[in-house]
Amino acid sequence: xxxxxxxxxxxxxxxxxxxxxxxxxxxxxxxxxxxxxxxxxxxxxxxxxxxxxxxxxxxxxxxxxxxxxxxxxxxxxxxxxxxxxxxxxxxxxxxxxxxxxxxxxxxxxxxxxxxxxxxxxxxxxxxxxxxxxxxxxxxxxxxxxxxxxxxxxxxxxxxxxxxxxxxxxxxxxxxxxxxxxxxxxxxxxxxxxxxxxx
Amino acid sequence: xxxxxxxxxxxxxxxxxxxxxxxxxxxxxxxxxxxxxxxxxxxxxxxxxxxxxxxxxxxxxxxxxxxxxxxxxxxxxxxxxxxxxxxxxxxxxxxxxxxxxxxxxxxxxxxxxxxxxxxxxxxxxxxxxxxxxxxxxxxxxxxxxxxxxxxxxxxxxxxxxxxxxxxxxxxxxxxxxxxxxxxxxxxxxxxxxxxxxx
Numbered sequence: 001x002x003x004x005x006x007x008x009x010x011x012x013x014x015x016x017x018x019x020x021x022x023x024x025x026x027x028x029x030x031x032x033x034x035x036x037x038x039x040x041x042x043x044x045x046x047x048x049x050x051x052x053x054x055x056x057x058x059x060x061x062x063x064x065x066x067x068x069x070x071x072x073x074x075x076x077x078x079x080x081x082x083x084x085x086x087x088x089x090x091x092x093x094x095x096x097x098x099x100x101x102x103x104x105x106x107x108x109x110x111x112x113x114x115x116x117x118x119x120x121x122x123x124x125x126x127x128x129x130x131x132x133x134x135x136x137x138x139x140x141x142x143x144x145x146x147x148x149x150x151x152x153x154x155x156x157x158x159x160x161x162x163x164x165x166x167x168x169x170x171x172x173x174x175x176x177x178x179x180x181x182x183x184x185x186x187x188x189x190x191x192x193x194x195x196x197x198x
Numbered sequence: 199x200x201x202x203x204x205x206x207x208x209x210x211x212x213x214x215x216x217x218x219x220x221x222x223x224x225x226x227x228x229x230x231x232x233x234x235x236x237x238x239x240x241x242x243x244x245x246x247x248x249x250x251x252x253x254x255x256x257x258x259x260x261x262x263x264x265x266x267x268x269x270x271x272x273x274x275x276x277x278x279x280x281x282x283x284x285x286x287x288x289x290x291x292x293x294x295x296x297x298x299x300x301x302x303x304x305x306x307x308x309x310x311x312x313x314x315x316x317x318x319x320x321x322x323x324x325x326x327x328x329x330x331x332x333x334x335x336x337x338x339x340x341x342x343x344x345x346x347x348x349x350x351x352x353x354x355x356x357x358x359x360x361x362x363x364x365x366x367x368x369x370x371x372x373x374x375x376x377x378x379x380x381x382x383x384x385x386x387x388x389x390x391x392x393x394x395x396x
Contacts, residue, residue, distance in 0.1 A: 160358070
């Protein structure tokens with residue numbers, strides 16, 4: 001970004017309605033059309049009708065457009081586990097959390113699928129996604145420990161939840177019809193129960 | 199590595215007994231003493247009484263010293279699953295594979311623990327480890343599909359196995375005594391069965 005551009009933008013730092021959403025949509029469109037690697041922040045800003053400076057007010061880089069939601073997702077998972085009624089088993093608390101995530105992914109179906117396609121096409125992004133999933137598992141295990149669940153139960157229940165999330169989501173993304181993700185997740189938890197029973 | 203060193207080494211390209219093992223031991227000692235980041239290939243080679251050129255005959259970089267075993271570990275896991283007697287349930291085939299891995303880690307107890315300490319201390323190495331574990335899960339799922347197991351059962355069984363591997367290994371590493379890792383893994387599979395049953 002040139003000094004001139006910074007000065008210009010500083011002069012018009014007016015509020016832009018839904019700048020984050022517009023930047024995210026523009027980025028996702030470009031990532032799908034051209035590929036993540038080939039897209040620049042300048043192009044994203046231009047497509048959204050905004051400046052690069054505005055982009056950097058919302059995202060630290062073009063990768064963060066894909067991952068900024070992880071923090072709020074983690075909060076939702078942790079809160080769902082923490083707020084589960086007393087006496088809820090660890091796996092039931094985790095399943096409730098994972099299904100809430102499934103409902104959110106389903107509501108943003110188009111975005112979820114575009115995002116997945118972009119990530120699958122790029123090894124570095126796939127690595128970042130794995131790291132985020134591991135962080136979600138660790139956060140859920142910690143939330144369970146906060147309910148008095150001991151290890152290895154807390155860790156096993158959290159890892160089981162992430163396995164179900166990952167596998168159900170991958171299947172759901174691959175299906176073009178109106179498949180229900182939370183229901184698919186419930187089925188996967190049952191399936192996991194049968195699988196581990198041998 | 200200087201040109202002079204390359205020339206010198208080219209002149210003495212004699213066979214070095216157990217060069218890989220000596221380099222690995224030297225690297226692990228230095229990673230534990232000084233930290234992974236602070237250790238150079240030159241220092242590893244020098245500690246092992248070998249040249250940098252010899253180092254690069256065995257390892258592409260200093261990170262590979264920690265991860266070169268993943269390929270043979272994957273082969274062992276896949277072969278154990280493939281060779282399981284007909285009628286073995288998916289989770290039993292996976293458990294057999296994970297316990298073979300556990301036996302190997304236990305035989306190399308000192309190395310296993312040093313390696314884990316080095317990886318835990320470095321975020322980039324932790325990421326690499328997650329990626330290797332995901333690759334192991336994918337390979338085990340593929341081996342199960344090769345036995346006619348359908349998805350999501352194949353993927354769920356494989357992910358369950360990796361969860362048990364990771365959690366059991368972390369617990370085992372944290373314990374100083376002579377705890378039995380394969381037995382701990384068997385207990386974790388039972389625990390996972392109880393956890394998923396709710």
